[in-house]
Amino acid sequence: MPACAQGKPDAACLPVVRDGWIRLVPGGMPMHAGFARIENACKAPATIKSAKSAAYASVEMHETRLVDGVSRMRAVPALPLAANGSAEFKPGGLHLMLMDPTSTLKAGDKVTIDFVLQDGRVVHGAFAVRNP
Numbered sequence: 001m002p003a004c005a006q007g008k009p010d011a012a013c014l015p016v017v018r019d020g021w022i023r024l025v026p027g028g029m030p031m032h033a034g035f036a037r038i039e040n041a042c043k044a045p046a047t048i049k050s051a052k053s054a055a056y057a058s059v060e061m062h063e064t065r066l067v068d069g070v071s072r073m074r075a076v077p078a079l080p081l082a083a084n085g086s087a088e089f090k091p092g093g094l095h096l097m098l099m100d101p102t103s104t105l106k107a108g109d110k111v112t113i114d115f116v117l118q119d120g121r122v123v124h125g126a127f128a129v130r131n132p
Helices: none
Strands: 016-023 033-041 045-050 054-065 068-076 078-079 085-089 094-101 110-115 122-130
Touching: 016 110, 033 122, 045 054, 078 085, 085 094
Parallel strands: 016 122
Antiparallel strands: 016 033, 033 085, 033 094, 045 078, 045 110, 054 068, 054 094, 110 122
């Protein structure tokens, strides 16, 4: 594992996207949800500031929380990843909202989603498309 000098990011050390998958929605709705685990094995923290994909017009990070007994979804403008930490995008919690696919996707397809870090570096993630 590459070392980071004085807590500064080492260009060779990037977070890693694992087990990425996209849930299709019945009825051909133009919105899907994406899930994965992002691991930061680096010695310095990182922050994801946005996500993008050629397969979608828009990709946003969202979080669903129970507030006063009501499930509410809010946009997450930045996602900090602690040094040697991780974040999990999963159903019912932190997730990706994937809007307006640029082509028709079907189960078994593969999609790349890029996570842009605050320092400008990009983490590429492979996502498998699944039926609901």
